[in-house]
Amino acid sequence: MTDNGLGRIGIWTFAFDGRPAARVRDAAAEIEELGYGTLWFGEGFGRDSVSQSWLLLSATRRMTVAAGIANIALRDPITMAAAERAINEAYPGRYVLGLGGHRVSDGPIEMDGYSIPSKGKAVASMSAYLAAMDAIPLGSAASPYPPRRVLAALGPKMLALAAERTLGAHPYFVPVEHTARAREAMGPDALLAVEQAVVLDTDVSRAREVAREHVGFYAGGAPHQVASLRRLGFGEDEIAQVGPRLVDAIVAYGDMGAIEQRVRAHFDAGADHVCLQVLTARPGEMPLAEWRELAAL
Template sequence: MSEPLISLWGGGPWQDPARAAEAREVAAELEELGFHRLWFSGGFGDGVLPAFGELLAATRTLGVASGIVSIWTATPEQSARAFAELEAAHPGRFLLGLGNSHAPAVEGRGGRYDKPYSRTVDYLDALGGRVPRERLVLAALGPRMLELARERTLGAHPYFVTPEHTALAREALGEGSWLAPEVAVVLDADAAGARATAREHLATYLQLPNYTNNLRRLGWGDDDLLHGGSDRLVDALVPWGPQERVAAGVRRHVEAGADEVAVQVLGGRGDFPRAAFRELAAALV
């Protein structure tokens, strides 16, 4: 087995213009610590999200990926143009992650969540060759989207998944496609506290049918999906505990076939959990 690539998945602070200077400083430290890539969400509806370019400019080798740009909020033309701008300024370092989002998010903005698979196919057709397939991944969970990721892109970036899903995704993708699951973790040895932190995170996603349907395909029942998740589901989705136990949970995805794991540290309360990043680097990088 080749050495796994360990990346980080980040949320709000990375996009906050008021914290841009701090974000650049943290990104430079992540590069020094040896992390492969930084994933964070954002769109191109109004042009390139400034943070993508700023973080690439603040580093020399650290990759940056969109996890993910929604196909409902950015047109193929906007995504292609944004990719071209980032590629021209920072060759080879930006990975475009696309996804079909969720019905509540799309409909909450007044859109219609209709035939997401077909829309994804049409989106990829419209991109044409403007984004090379080796620089493009899909947020794929189910069999059809995984097949599309295998056929049309570098591979898949599944979010909110267990090691069992990673194994199934590897089987569906085959050995030639890239598999980079997101894995949320909690560095807290207290079971009650760690699970409470995990449930705050899970509660939002357990209201989204794409995720709950995927969990049901894996055999999880309705009781597991209530009240932020059963203890068994929390433990399967979110490795928690001291450094060594969390690292072992991340490695389970590597053992299941992941080429890269995008680790999301929970519990930072909107801050950059720099101490946790250092612990993870010591254990995994």
């Protein structure tokens, strides 16, 4: 097991989208000073993955910044490869490119009224995309550090591809059982950087409701996540009704002790790195207070 410069604990967030760049810089600098090893960010309809990477790296001095993930359906391989090299050269050793295709399918996917283009079968598309990135004859300056990539892998075939062709996997929306399965599938040497959603709130009823809303969002509208839950043994009714066993498996909620217990469970199951996505009852705010408290981990 290895951390590959990510540290043991990181932050994963969508909270930077919609925030002014100055506030994002300040928050990233504080996250670094709090001691987190890596800052992960998602990509939706806010800043694109490349521009967000530049912004966060420019605001920090030593912390790793990781794209979790850059969607291959939205960029030609030459665009992604050129951006990866440029970021690596400007911030050597501090960038991890997470690649995924969670919107990749046999046909276009509608998201908030926008049609996301299809790339075909997920594993075959990802394999071809990685090969294309490696084959492009880039003429820009190269970093002394080799590029670092991970895949947003859930199923056994994508996990195997992650272990074979990249540093490893960045599973999202997974319970501890998936971490154990992923480690077994990838072997002992591949990086396993697991996202863990948390609600740091001693009002357990309120925390559980926040957790249930998060789980319901993915269980109700993300086919790849639903397929993963089925592989893990969750039933159709449990998924459709966002049952309590499912909520408890996906989200750690309660006090610091509950969060620490879940993080330790992922490490015991084979994770190298756990990045915490803070969920709150204040979705319009950056969870600065929670990031500060969780830094004790």
